[in-house]
Amino acid sequence: MSDRGVVTVRGLRKTCGKRVVVDGVDLTVHPGEIVGLVGANGAGKTTTVECIQGLQDSALPDRLRVAEALDLFATSRAHDGGELLEQFGLAGRRRSVFSSLSGGESQRLFLVLALLNCPPLVILDELTQGLDPAARRNVWTAVRQLHDAGTTVLLVTHEMDEAEALCGRIVVMRAGRVLDAGRPADLVDRYARRATVRFSVPDPPAPLLAEIRRLDGVREVELTGARVTVRGDRRTITHVGAALVRWGSVPEDLSVHVPDLEEALLELLGQEPAPGAPIPVAHEVAGGRQ
Amino acid sequence: MSTAVGRLARTELKLTRRDPLVLTFVFAFPVVTMLIIGGAFGTKPDPAFDHVNPAHWYVASYLTVVIAATGLVMLPVHLASYRERGVLRRFAAAGFPRLSFATAQLIVGLVTIVAACGLLLAVAAPVYGLPPTHDWWRVATALALGAVAFVSLGVLLGSVLPSARSAQAVGLLIFFPSFLLGAGGPPPHVMGSAVRHVAAPLPLTLLTNAVREPWLGLGAATGSWAAVAALAVAAAVAAARRTAL
Numbered sequence: 001m002s003d004r005g006v007v008t009v010r011g012l013r014k015t016c017g018k019r020v021v022v023d024g025v026d027l028t029v030h031p032g033e034i035v036g037l038v039g040a041n042g043a044g045k046t047t048t049v050e051c052i053q054g055l056q057d058s059a060l061p062d063r064l065r066v067a068e069a070l071d072l073f074a075t076s077r078a079h080d081g082g083e084l085l086e087q088f089g090l091a092g093r094r095r096s097v098f099s100s101l102s103g104g105e106s107q108r109l110f111l112v113l114a115l116l117n118c119p120p121l122v123i124l125d126e127l128t129q130g131l132d133p134a135a136r137r138n139v140w141t142a143v144r145q146l147h148d149a150g151t152t153v154l155l156v157t158h159e160m161d162e163a164e165a166l167c168g169r170i171v172v173m174r175a176g177r178v179l180d181a182g183r184p185a186d187l188v189d190r191y192a193r194r195a196t197v198r199f200s201v202p203d204p205p206a207p208l209l210a211e212i213r214r215l216d217g218v219r220e221v222e223l224t225g226a227r228v229t230v231r232g233d234r235r236t237i238t239h240v241g242a243a244l245v246r247w248g249s250v251p252e253d254l255s256v257h258v259p260d261l262e263e264a265l266l267e268l269l270g271q272e273p274a275p276g277a278p279i280p281v282a283h284e285v286a287g288g289r290q
Numbered sequence: 291m292s293t294a295v296g297r298l299a300r301t302e303l304k305l306t307r308r309d310p311l312v313l314t315f316v317f318a319f320p321v322v323t324m325l326i327i328g329g330a331f332g333t334k335p336d337p338a339f340d341h342v343n344p345a346h347w348y349v350a351s352y353l354t355v356v357i358a359a360t361g362l363v364m365l366p367v368h369l370a371s372y373r374e375r376g377v378l379r380r381f382a383a384a385g386f387p388r389l390s391f392a393t394a395q396l397i398v399g400l401v402t403i404v405a406a407c408g409l410l411l412a413v414a415a416p417v418y419g420l421p422p423t424h425d426w427w428r429v430a431t432a433l434a435l436g437a438v439a440f441v442s443l444g445v446l447l448g449s450v451l452p453s454a455r456s457a458q459a460v461g462l463l464i465f466f467p468s469f470l471l472g473a474g475g476p477p478p479h480v481m482g483s484a485v486r487h488v489a490a491p492l493p494l495t496l497l498t499n500a501v502r503e504p505w506l507g508l509g510a511a512t513g514s515w516a517a518v519a520a521l522a523v524a525a526a527v528a529a530a531r532r533t534a535l
Contacts, residue, residue: 058376058379058380058383059375059380060380061305061372063305063308063309064301064305068301068304071297071300071301072301073384075385117385
């Protein structure tokens with residue numbers, strides 16, 4: 001990965017009257033990355049990308065037809081618009097006016113327009129807001145296609161499943177500042193290492209429960225009738241499984257719950273910095289390095 | 291035309307044809323009112339109309355109504371709506387050059403004016419006949435300068451007003467008094483002196499004088515022509531500065 005970013009921001013600060021909206025944000029997006037900018041409402045995500053690109057909410061003229069939009073935005077180096085419409089499932093809407101498109105179709109059209117002239121970078125802000133689940137998945141597929149075509153993507157979202165599904169790297173913001181950044185799996189490891197294992201054993205033998213309590217990483221064992229719930233860190237999963245095998249017990253209802261990115265970020269965003277303490281330093285915001 | 295201005299102008303012209311406000315206000319309104327008021331005063335030369343055929347007086351006057359409707363109503367609403375909805379931001383983000391949109395709007399406004407004036411003359415010719423033109427050069431240049439002036443004013447208004455609704459309100463508020471006092475209403479000779487004083491400096495009055503007088507042989511209207519020319523230059527410069535993407 002090149003050290004030179006498609007986007008390089010250093011110490012970005014934006015105020016609105018006396019209110020500091022963005023406060024010293026550093027951000028680098030490298031070629032070929034999909035970087036997610038996540039955080040709660042009011043975290044400063046959209047303001048940050050507006051400062052980067054100067055683009056706020058935008059639209060197309062209501063009476064503009066899909067095919068006309070391609071003609072309007074296509075430069076001399078543009079892709080074949082017809083192929084893109086086919087690829088994004090809009091070929092049948094070629095003569096439809098923009099105002100008649102559904103939310104998902106509009107988003108896919110914006111992606112087609114974004115792809116049309118082979119841009120090095122696309123900034124997508126709350127791309128799937130208000131879309132139904134099927135439409136969201138279609139848009140996700142479109143973003144992956146955009147990425148596969150070599151475009152760098154900066155994705156602003158507060159949908160953690162979206163960030164986890166699409167982004168190679170996530171930058172977490174709160175109150176105008178970057179809290180942390182990293183691959184989704186690394187953020188989960190960093191802020192939500194816990195795991196929960198549940199299984200049922202008829203009349204669970206006390207020695208088995210005692211052994212499980214002594215296992216590395218186990219924090220809590222809870223027994224409700226025949227149902228055993230074991231909470232601890234990630235090592236718990238393997239150790240509990242091994243202990244059950246040793247005791248000759250193979251429960252059919254064993255389930256494992258590992259926190260996802262949403263839980264990890266709730267953990268991170270829920271942390272209150274100590275008064276006067278600096279907000280935790282981002283691990284890889286500046287250079288995308290681990 | 292594959293330049294940015296060409297693509298924008300071509301697309302905007304297509305959209306203009308689909309806009310009911312344009313079809314109603316720029317194409318239908320001047321034709322209908324010209325037919326009504328031309329018919330109301332008849333075709334006999336009248337002292338109130340400087341001894342010319344009143345219908346011809348209004349045919350010559352109503353070309354400027356088309357120009358004013360385009361500049362004061364169509365363009366401000368169109369532009370304010372684009373800005374309000376973020377269409378201009380999308381154009382800017384797509385890399386259209388700074389002045390491409392303003393230039394395209396100028397082209398669209400001028401083409402719309404030519405088409406609507408053509409329709410007006412085409413309807414007037416068989417009904418009232420077209421008055422002979424005494425000074426073609428003066429009339430043509432006044433129309434061209436007036437079109438540039440009002441289209442630029444429209445672009446300027448559209449860039450200043452915060453929403454399509456406010457643009458429509460302000461545009462109509464400027465248009466109708468101008469229309470009644472300066473072009474499509476009663477002739478100045480039947481107005482009271484106070485109203486005449488109010489009407490005289492209005493841009494639409496100046497433009498109508500600059501078109502109608504050399505057309506009907508009532509004078510050169512040099513002062514009005516010069517005022518319209520100055521307005522065209524000032525408004526075009528201001529509009530270009532204000533509407534850069």
